[in-house]
Amino acid sequence: xxxxxxxxxxxxxxxxxxxxxxxxxxxxxxxxxxxxxxxxxxxxxxxxxxxxxxxxxxxxxxxxxxxxxxxxxxxxxxxxxxxxxxxxxxxxxxxxxxxxxxxxxxxxxxxxxxxxxxxxxxxxxxxxxxxxxxxxxxxxxxxxxxxxxxxxxxxxxxxxxxxxxxxxxxxxxxxxxxxxxxxxxxxxxxxxxxxxxxxxxxxxxxxxxxxxxxxxxxxxxxxxxxxxxxxx
Numbered sequence: 001x002x003x004x005x006x007x008x009x010x011x012x013x014x015x016x017x018x019x020x021x022x023x024x025x026x027x028x029x030x031x032x033x034x035x036x037x038x039x040x041x042x043x044x045x046x047x048x049x050x051x052x053x054x055x056x057x058x059x060x061x062x063x064x065x066x067x068x069x070x071x072x073x074x075x076x077x078x079x080x081x082x083x084x085x086x087x088x089x090x091x092x093x094x095x096x097x098x099x100x101x102x103x104x105x106x107x108x109x110x111x112x113x114x115x116x117x118x119x120x121x122x123x124x125x126x127x128x129x130x131x132x133x134x135x136x137x138x139x140x141x142x143x144x145x146x147x148x149x150x151x152x153x154x155x156x157x158x159x160x161x162x163x164x165x166x167x168x169x170x171x172x173x174x175x176x177x178x179x180x181x182x183x184x185x186x187x188x189x190x191x192x193x194x195x196x197x198x199x200x201x202x203x204x205x206x207x208x209x210x211x212x213x214x215x216x217x218x219x220x221x222x223x224x225x226x227x228x229x230x231x232x
Contacts, residue, residue, distance in 0.1 A: 010037070051154075058150040062143045069139060070105060073131050074098045080127075086116045104128070105135050173197055190215055 013030040020027035039046050056063070078097040081087035090113055091097040103109045110132070117124040177193040178185060185193055191211060194200055200207040 013037075051151075054154065055147050055150060059143055059146050062139070062146055066105075066135070066139050066143065069135065070101050071098065073127075074101045076127070077101065081117070081120075084120055086120055089116065101131075104131070107132070107136070170197065187215070190218075 010033070013027075013033040015029075019025065020030070039049065074094065074097045078087070078091045078094055081091050090100050100109060100113060104113050110128075114125065114128050117128060173196050174185070174193060175181075177189045177196065179189060191202070194211045194214060195202065198210075200211055202208050202211070
């Protein structure tokens with residue numbers, strides 16, 4: 001799959017470069033294919049992109065709430081300041097108003113928006129103060145908390161899958177050494193099982209001691225018979 005994607009990306013890049021040379025055009029498609037090539041080679045980058053898309057999907061409702069919140073204040077300031085100098089400078093159209101309010105949400109243009117409104121009236125400051133406080137300290141923190149919780153859930157799912165896979169492998173190795181197929185390992189079978197799982201070499205005293213300690217722990221009935229559940 002990755003090879004075919006790589007070949008396709010290189011082919012598109014070459015065709016676009018040839019077209020750009022002949023027609024003296026900028027190679028837009030060739031530049032876009034660079035992203036595909038990098039993603040094809042970098043597993044970590046692909047994983048990060050998938051994680052980012054998952055965060056956006058899980059946070060879609062909160063993101064829509066934030067943009068709707070900004071739109072509500074955009075309409076407010078547009079119609080409120082339209083006949084004033086503030087409206088002419090910063091809120092001339094709905095488009096300009098929304099762009100400036102989005103920037104204001106990041107505090108980047110706070111003085112440019114806040115100070116002229118203060119010159120109009122002191123009470124105008126409360127509109128922008130409420131916009132900033134509710135946006136930054138409530139909606140932004142809500143978005144951060146949601147992203148963190150979803151990330152924790154994904155980590156728990158990955159951990160649970162790994163644990164199930166580990167238990168499956170232990171069960172397979174256990175059955176391999178269960179000669180009588182009765183779900184119980186005798187002492188020598190248990191030692192072979194541990195040597196297979198942990199790659200123990202019983203010629204080494206340290207490995208023999210560790211294996212003996214493990215067998216003493218799992219042998220709760222003290223009869224040198226070991227069930228699968230004791231190793232899980």
